[in-house]
Amino acid sequence: MTMKKHCSRVAVALLLLLLAAPAAFAAQSKPNIVIIIADDLGWGDVGYHGAKDIKTPNIDRLATEGTRLESFYSQPMCTPSRAAFLTGRYPMRYGLQSFVITPGQHYGLPTDERTIAQDLKQLGYRTYAVGKWHLGHSDEAFWPQNRGFDYFYGTTIGNVDYYTKETSGVSDWQRNGEYLDEKEYFTELITRDAVRIIEEQSGDEPFFLYMAQLAVHSPYQAPQEYLDRYKDIKDPIRRAYAAMAAALDDSVERVMEALEKKGLRENTLVLFMSDNGGIAGSGYSGTMKQVTGDKPAPADNGPFRGSKASLYEGGVRSVAFVNWPGKVKPAVTDEVVHIVDWRPTLLNLVGGESDGEKPVDGKNVWPVIVEGGASPHEDILINAELHRGAVRQGKWKLISRASLPTSVELYDLEADPGEQNNLARQHPDIAQKLAVRLNDYAKDATAALYFTEYMPFIKQDYKTSSLEYDGDEDSGQPGEKPVLPQQK
Numbered sequence: 001m002t003m004k005k006h007c008s009r010v011a012v013a014l015l016l017l018l019l020a021a022p023a024a025f026a027a028q029s030k031p032n033i034v035i036i037i038a039d040d041l042g043w044g045d046v047g048y049h050g051a052k053d054i055k056t057p058n059i060d061r062l063a064t065e066g067t068r069l070e071s072f073y074s075q076p077m078c079t080p081s082r083a084a085f086l087t088g089r090y091p092m093r094y095g096l097q098s099f100v101i102t103p104g105q106h107y108g109l110p111t112d113e114r115t116i117a118q119d120l121k122q123l124g125y126r127t128y129a130v131g132k133w134h135l136g137h138s139d140e141a142f143w144p145q146n147r148g149f150d151y152f153y154g155t156t157i158g159n160v161d162y163y164t165k166e167t168s169g170v171s172d173w174q175r176n177g178e179y180l181d182e183k184e185y186f187t188e189l190i191t192r193d194a195v196r197i198i199e200e201q202s203g204d205e206p207f208f209l210y211m212a213q214l215a216v217h218s219p220y221q222a223p224q225e226y227l228d229r230y231k232d233i234k235d236p237i238r239r240a241y242a243a244m245a246a247a248l249d250d251s252v253e254r255v256m257e258a259l260e261k262k263g264l265r266e267n268t269l270v271l272f273m274s275d276n277g278g279i280a281g282s283g284y285s286g287t288m289k290q291v292t293g294d295k296p297a298p299a300d301n302g303p304f305r306g307s308k309a310s311l312y313e314g315g316v317r318s319v320a321f322v323n324w325p326g327k328v329k330p331a332v333t334d335e336v337v338h339i340v341d342w343r344p345t346l347l348n349l350v351g352g353e354s355d356g357e358k359p360v361d362g363k364n365v366w367p368v369i370v371e372g373g374a375s376p377h378e379d380i381l382i383n384a385e386l387h388r389g390a391v392r393q394g395k396w397k398l399i400s401r402a403s404l405p406t407s408v409e410l411y412d413l414e415a416d417p418g419e420q421n422n423l424a425r426q427h428p429d430i431a432q433k434l435a436v437r438l439n440d441y442a443k444d445a446t447a448a449l450y451f452t453e454y455m456p457f458i459k460q461d462y463k464t465s466s467l468e469y470d471g472d473e474d475s476g477q478p479g480e481k482p483v484l485p486q487q488k
Contacts, residue, residue: 030123030206030350031324032268034255035342037085037210038248039078039132039217041319042278044302045245049319051300053233054242058253062272066323067331067369073380073392074276074318074339076309078134078158080383081275081339082212086115086135086147088343088354088362092384092441098448101134102476103157103167104483107449108136109147114358116343117148120208123352126150128197130190131212134158137172138483145176149210152176153193157482159214159475162186162221167475170482185223186214187244191251198258206350211255215248216241216278218291220298223247237291241298266325269349271342273320280307280314305419311390311399312419316382322369333368335375336392341365379434384442386451391438398424398434408435 045051047060048068075081079100080091086109091097094110101108109115117127128151129144136142137156144152153175160166163183165173173180182189194211201207222243229246233239252272259265278299279288288297297307306312320337322328340362347353348364361381367373382390387403395414401407410424410431424431 030125031327032201032207032209032259032264033120033125033346033350034209034259034268034270035085035211036252036255036270036272037082037131037212038272038274038319039212039214040276040278040299040308041216041245041248041274042280042299042301043304043314043317043319044300045216045241045278046319049302053230053238054245055229056245056249058249058256059272062252062256062270062323063321065325065330066270066321066328067333069320069322069337069369070332071334071336072273072318072320072339073316073336073382074274076276076311076315076383078132078217078275082133082135083109083113084339085342086117087113088116088340088360089113089358090340090361090381090384090441092381092445092448093358093361095446095449095452097383097445098385099450100158101136101450102480103137103170104476104480105450105453106138106483107453108139108142111141111146114354115148116346117144117208117210119148119343119347119352119354120350121148121150123347123350124205125350126201126205126207127210128152128194128207129210129212130154130193130197131186132158132214132217133212138485140177140485143177151197154190154212155214156484159217159219160186161219162214168479168481170484172482172484185221185247187247187251188223191254194251194255195258198255198262198264201262201264203262203264213248213251215251216244216299218279218288220244220291235295235298237293237295238298269322269324269327269346271320271322273339274318276308276318277301277304277306277310277313277315278308282307303418311382311388313413313417316390328370331369331372333372335365335368335373336377336380337365337368337375338362338377338380345369379437381438381441384438384445386445386448389438389442391434391441393434393437396430396434398431398438400435400438410434 045054046056048063077100080096083091083096121127127149129149131154133156155172157172165171220240222240226243226246230239230242279297280299280301301314304313306314344362345364345366354360363376379393388401390399397411399409408424409422411419
């Protein structure tokens with residue numbers, strides 16, 4: 001054989017080898033991004049935080065192999081957290097700071113707010129959303145397909161029956177605007193779809209998968225196979241909650257396995273977080289007490305005080321970690337990170353920047369994640385509403401309530417993470433300093449859209465009005481029917 005023929009055969013063999021290689025090895029400079037958001041997951045309900053009766057081995061493994069964010073702050077409830085994540089801006093700037101969008105309401109994330117999906121799409125990403133949206137359902141202009149996502153499969157309203165996909169007799173389950181009648185379990189359906197999406201990637205373009213789980217949000221429902229895993233839990237609500245967490249954990253495993261099988265894992269950043277703390281203790285509404293038979297709500301927020309919807313740590317300190325093999329080393333950080341940070345952080349990572357004229361509140365926290373650096377925040381706004389607000393600066397946290405009787409609470413979170421000792425009287429100078437900072441934030445607030453729809457007069461006097469709220473949060477008032485565009 002001549003040297004020329006030998007070289008030719010070697011060249012052909014190399015070419016065939018390249019053609020046979022997994023698609024993931026094609027040239028792709030930007031990482032894939034997979035976001036998994038759990039709904040109402042309690043701080044103490046994952047194994048790596050010490051859960052005793054709930055097992056989450058897949059979530060635990062990802063957490064311990066990545067960087068655990070132990071001072072990660074979300075918003076107190078579902079809609080505000082999702083808005084903060086997608087926009088990188090505090091929800092009080094565009095009217096989503098209070099409560100959630102319930103089925104009968106007509107507003108959504110304002111259409112002049114830009115999302116990270118729009119940014120990434122402009123940078124060449126394929127963008128997918130599966131699961132729960134909860135940022136506007138009454139008008140298609142609010143839907144994910146019109147907010148930067150190429151594809152959407154799931155529900156646009158806050159919560160539905162896990163099997164029928166109904167709320168108050170109205171079904172909300174779609175794929176790209178086509179309403180579907182699918183009676184399988186919510187978690188199973190979106191997991192299967194996420195796996196399919198991953199399997200169909202060619203590897204020549206990066207993708208962004210936003211997987212918003214409904215688990216472990218009410219209604220507390222789970223397949224029998226998962227309930228059977230927790231026969232030792234006597235409380236039926238806690239048992240169902242544990243079973244839902246197990247299904248969530250299995251969902252995470254299947255998504256990771258799909259990435260591995262496709263050869264995409266090494267170039268995929270995975271971010272897992274809960275949208276807020278779990279519903280714990282007495283919960284936050286009379287409806288929840290009816291659900292639990294006046295027993296404690298099912299979640300465990302560990303050492304933290306409070307429940308979802310509260311400004312205490314139990315409502316806003318959330319489970320979160322980042323995993324990216326070879327790029328993010330196993331680590332634990334107590335540096336403060338806020339849910340608004342993800343948009344600027346991820347965009348900086350992929351060589352983009354926030355587009356548009358509106359200021360972004362989030363900061364690039366990548367050095368915190370990969371270098372163990374200090375938080376770039378001088379302070380963070382936990383929330384600013386017409387009747388209450390909270391801010392954290394360093395170890396100090398202030399909670400202020402404006403509705404009568406007013407109250408001011410100051411906590412040293414390093415010494416007292418459970419917020420048991422109000423130090424406002426002992427440190428009036430610090431309390432005053434943080435109160436000024438909170439008010440500075442509040443000056444930029446827009447009237448809460450929740451109030452302006454339910455109570456229109458608040459448009460004129462929203463800074464001095466208050467509201468007592470009782471209901472099952474995402475389901476709204478009893479019998480409140482979803483307002484959806486006419487089904488096609």
